[in-house]
Amino acid sequence: MDTNKRATALSKAIGTQAETLLELVAKELGHRDSLDRFISYGDIYTRAHPISPILHIVSGNTPAAAIQTLTRGLLIGAFNQIKLPSEGIQEVEDFVEKLPSELKSLIEITRSRQTSTEWLRSARAVIVFGSDETVNEIESKLFPSQIFIPHNHKVSIAVIDSDENKEAAKLTALDIAKYDQQGCLSPHDIYVHPKEQPRSFAAKLADALSELNTKYPPTGRTIEENIKIDDLRRSYSFRSSNDTSVQIWKSDSNTDWTVVYEEDPQFAASPLGRFVFVKPLPNSLNDALNINKEHLSTIALYPFSIKRAETLSLCGATRICPLGSSQDPSIFWHHDGLQTLAPLVHWTDAG
Amino acid sequence: MNTYTQIESQILSFIDNEKNGNFEELIIQAHLFQKENCQLLRNYCESICKEPRSWQDIPPLPTEAFKNSEEQIISFSKIQISSTFLTSGTTGEVRGSHHFHNLKLYEKSIHSTWANLQLPKLPIICLTQSPPASPDSSLIHMLSTLGGKFLINSSGHLDHSNLKLIIKKNNRPLVLAGTALAFLHLFESGKDIPTLPENSWVMETGGYKGSGREISKEDFYMMINNNLNVPIENIINEYSMTELSSQFYSIGMHDIHKGCHWVRTRVLKPGSDEEVPDEGIGLLSIYDLANLGSSISIMTNDLAKKKGNTFELLGRDKKSTPRGCSRAADEMLSKIKYGHK
Numbered sequence: 001m002d003t004n005k006r007a008t009a010l011s012k013a014i015g016t017q018a019e020t021l022l023e024l025v026a027k028e029l030g031h032r033d034s035l036d037r038f039i040s041y042g043d044i045y046t047r048a049h050p051i052s053p054i055l056h057i058v059s060g061n062t063p064a065a066a067i068q069t070l071t072r073g074l075l076i077g078a079f080n081q082i083k084l085p086s087e088g089i090q091e092v093e094d095f096v097e098k099l100p101s102e103l104k105s106l107i108e109i110t111r112s113r114q115t116s117t118e119w120l121r122s123a124r125a126v127i128v129f130g131s132d133e134t135v136n137e138i139e140s141k142l143f144p145s146q147i148f149i150p151h152n153h154k155v156s157i158a159v160i161d162s163d164e165n166k167e168a169a170k171l172t173a174l175d176i177a178k179y180d181q182q183g184c185l186s187p188h189d190i191y192v193h194p195k196e197q198p199r200s201f202a203a204k205l206a207d208a209l210s211e212l213n214t215k216y217p218p219t220g221r222t223i224e225e226n227i228k229i230d231d232l233r234r235s236y237s238f239r240s241s242n243d244t245s246v247q248i249w250k251s252d253s254n255t256d257w258t259v260v261y262e263e264d265p266q267f268a269a270s271p272l273g274r275f276v277f278v279k280p281l282p283n284s285l286n287d288a289l290n291i292n293k294e295h296l297s298t299i300a301l302y303p304f305s306i307k308r309a310e311t312l313s314l315c316g317a318t319r320i321c322p323l324g325s326s327q328d329p330s331i332f333w334h335h336d337g338l339q340t341l342a343p344l345v346h347w348t349d350a351g
Numbered sequence: 352m353n354t355y356t357q358i359e360s361q362i363l364s365f366i367d368n369e370k371n372g373n374f375e376e377l378i379i380q381a382h383l384f385q386k387e388n389c390q391l392l393r394n395y396c397e398s399i400c401k402e403p404r405s406w407q408d409i410p411p412l413p414t415e416a417f418k419n420s421e422e423q424i425i426s427f428s429k430i431q432i433s434s435t436f437l438t439s440g441t442t443g444e445v446r447g448s449h450h451f452h453n454l455k456l457y458e459k460s461i462h463s464t465w466a467n468l469q470l471p472k473l474p475i476i477c478l479t480q481s482p483p484a485s486p487d488s489s490l491i492h493m494l495s496t497l498g499g500k501f502l503i504n505s506s507g508h509l510d511h512s513n514l515k516l517i518i519k520k521n522n523r524p525l526v527l528a529g530t531a532l533a534f535l536h537l538f539e540s541g542k543d544i545p546t547l548p549e550n551s552w553v554m555e556t557g558g559y560k561g562s563g564r565e566i567s568k569e570d571f572y573m574m575i576n577n578n579l580n581v582p583i584e585n586i587i588n589e590y591s592m593t594e595l596s597s598q599f600y601s602i603g604m605h606d607i608h609k610g611c612h613w614v615r616t617r618v619l620k621p622g623s624d625e626e627v628p629d630e631g632i633g634l635l636s637i638y639d640l641a642n643l644g645s646s647i648s649i650m651t652n653d654l655a656k657k658k659g660n661t662f663e664l665l666g667r668d669k670k671s672t673p674r675g676c677s678r679a680a681d682e683m684l685s686k687i688k689y690g691h692k
Contacts, residue, residue: 226621235415241398255622
C-alpha cells in the first residue's frame with residue numbers, strides 16, 4: 001500500500017478526510033509522497049522509510065491518544081506492536097476492526113506484560129504513555145539505537161479572561177467530564193479573571209457538572225481512584241469549614257464530581273475523576289505555575305484568540321486551544337510539543 | 352461539662368472493664384468535650400452534623416487536620432502538650448502532629464489491647480530505633496510501652512550481631528517486631544539471619560507506604576516463615592495510625608483485625624458517610640475513646656472490607672497518584688522491576 005491508500009483506509013476508520021492525513025504527511029515529511037519515492041530536496045533527492053517495528057505502550061484511560069499514536073504508525077507504513085492495559089481498550093479494538101486486511105497485518109496487539117517486555121527489546125521505536133518514573137525506567141531498558149518518544153506526566157489548565165456569553169462554565173464542564181478527566185489534556189485548575197468573580201464561576205461550574213453528570217455519569221472508576229477523590233474532598237471540606245478562602249461543591253453520596261474554589265492561585269493537582277479547582281487568575285500565571293511548568297501540556301482559553309495565545313505561550317504550555325476542545329486535539333497537533341511523524345522515519349538520499 | 356481529667360478517668364475505667372461504662376454515652380460526651388475545646392474540630396464537625404445522636408453520626412476527622420501548623424487538634428490548652436508524635440512523610444510532604452495532654456490513655460490502651468486480645472506474653476525485640484533516637488515515633492513508643500528492646504542504632508543500621516546474641520543468649524521464645532519494610536531489609540541484607548527459637552512470634556506493621564514496593568501478604572509471610580522459621584499462624588499484623596491511640600491486630604494469613612471494646616469502626620462508601628453493607632469494600636473510619644486529647648473519630652485512607660462489626664484490611668494508603676496516561680506502562684514496569692505474576 002502506498003501512502004495515499006493507507007491514508008484513504010485510515011480516513012474511513014477515524015472519520016477524517018484522507019486529504020487531511022496526506023497534508024499531515026506533507027507538513028511533517030516535506031512532501032506527501034516522501035514515503036513512496038525520491039523527492040527533490042535541495043540539490044539532491046531523498047525518500048523516507050518508516051522506522052519499524054514501533055512499540056506503543058498505551059493507556060486505557062485515554063483511548064483517543066492510543067488510536068492517534070497507532071494511526072500515525074500506520075500512516076507511515078510501520079509495523080505496530082501495541083501493549084494495551086490488562087483490561088484492554090475496546091475503542092482500539094473497534095478501530096482495528098474497521099481497517100482493511102493490509103493495515104491489520106501491520107498491527108500486533110497484546111495485553112500480556114511478558115510479550116510486551118519481549119517486544120521492548122526488539123522495537124526500533126518505543127512510544128510510551130506513563131508517569132515520569134515509569135518513562136525513566138523504560139528508557140533505562142532501551143538500547144541507544146532505539147528511538148524513544150515519551151509522553152510522561154503532564155497537566156493542563158484553563159484560563160477564562162471574560163465570559164460575556166455566559167457559556168464558559170458549560171464549556172469547562174465538557175473539558176472536565178470527557179474521558180472522566182483522565183489523561184493529560186483535561187484541566188486540573190481553572191484560572192478565572194477576578195472581574196468574572198471566580199467564586200461565583202465555581203458555583204456555575206458545579207451546576208454545569210451536575211447537569212452533565214445526569215446524562216453522562218462516570219463509569220469504570222477504580223476503588224483507588226474513588227479513595228483519592230474522597231480523601232481530597234474531606235481535606236478540602238475540613239479546610240473550607242475553617243477557612244473562608246476555600247469553598248467546595250460536590251455530588252451527593254458519590255464521588256462523581258467535585259469543584260473546589262481556592263483563593264490561593266498556586267497550581268493544585270487534581271486527583272482527576274471530575275475534580276477541579278477554580279482559582280483567581282493572578283497577574284503572573286508564570287509564578288502560580290512555577291513548579292509545574294515543565295509538566296504543562298494544554299491551556300484551554302476563553303475567549304480564544306491567537307493574540308492572547310502568544311502571551312500564554314510563554315508559560316511553557318505545548319498547546320493552547322479553545323475552551324471546550326481540550327480533549328480533542330487536532331490531527332496536526334505537536335503531541336507534547338514534538339513532531340509526530342518526523343521522528344518515526346529515516347531517510348535515504350540520492351544525488 | 353466534665354473536665355478532661357474527669358472524662359479521662361471514666362474512659363480509663365471503661366478500658367479496664369466494659370461494665371464500668373457505656374461506649375455510646377462516653378464517646379458522645381468525649382466528642383462534645385472536644386468540640387467545646389477545639390474550634391477547628393467544632394467547625395468541621397458542625398458543618399456535617401451539629402448534634403450527633405449516635406456514635407455513627409460523629410463525622411470522622413480527615414488526617415489532613417493534623418497537618419495544620421498554626422492551630423492544633425487538641426481538646427486541652429496548648430501549653431499542656433506533653434508529648435507529640437509525628438506521622439511519617441515523604442520528602443516535601445507536611446507531617447501530621449498528634450499532641451497529647453498525657454500518655455495515660457495511650458499507654459493504658461496499648462497494654463490493655465495486648466492483654467485483652469491474649470497476644471503472647473514474651474520478650475519483644477524490635478527492628479526499630481529506640482525511643483531516645485526517635486522520640487516522635489508513635490510506633491516506637493508503643494513498642495517501648497510493651498517493653499521492647501531495640502536493635503537499630505541512631506544512624507539507622509541494624510545491629511545484626513546483637514540480634515544473634517540476644518537470640519543465642521535467651522534461647523527462649525520471643526516476639527520479633529518491626530515494620531514490613533524493616534523485615535524486607537533484614538531478609539535482603541545478605542547477612543546471616545538467625546532462626547528464632549521455637550514458639551517465637553513475629554509482629555509486623557506499616558505496609559510499604561512510600562517505598563514503591565508491593566508484595567502480597569502471602570509472599571511476605573512466606574518470606575518470614577522461610578527466613579526466621581516462624582510459622583505463619585505465629586505472625587501478627589498490627590494496624591494503627593499516628594493519629595490514633597489504640598491498635599488492631601490480626602494473626603496469621605486470613606484473620607480479620609480485632610480491636611477492643613473502646614474502639615469501633617465503620618467502612619464507608621467513598622464519597623459519602625454511608626456505611627457499606629456487610630462484605631462491602633470502602634474506606635475505614637475509626638472511633639477510638641482513647642483519643643480524648645485530639646479527635647475520637649478519624650478517617651483513614653485505608654481500604655477495608657466490612658466484616659460485621661469489624662473489618663478486613665485490604666490495603667494501606669491505597670490512594671492512587673494522579674498518573675494521567677500511565678496505567679499500562681506502570682503495569683509493565685512492575686513486571687520489569689519485581690517480576691510479579
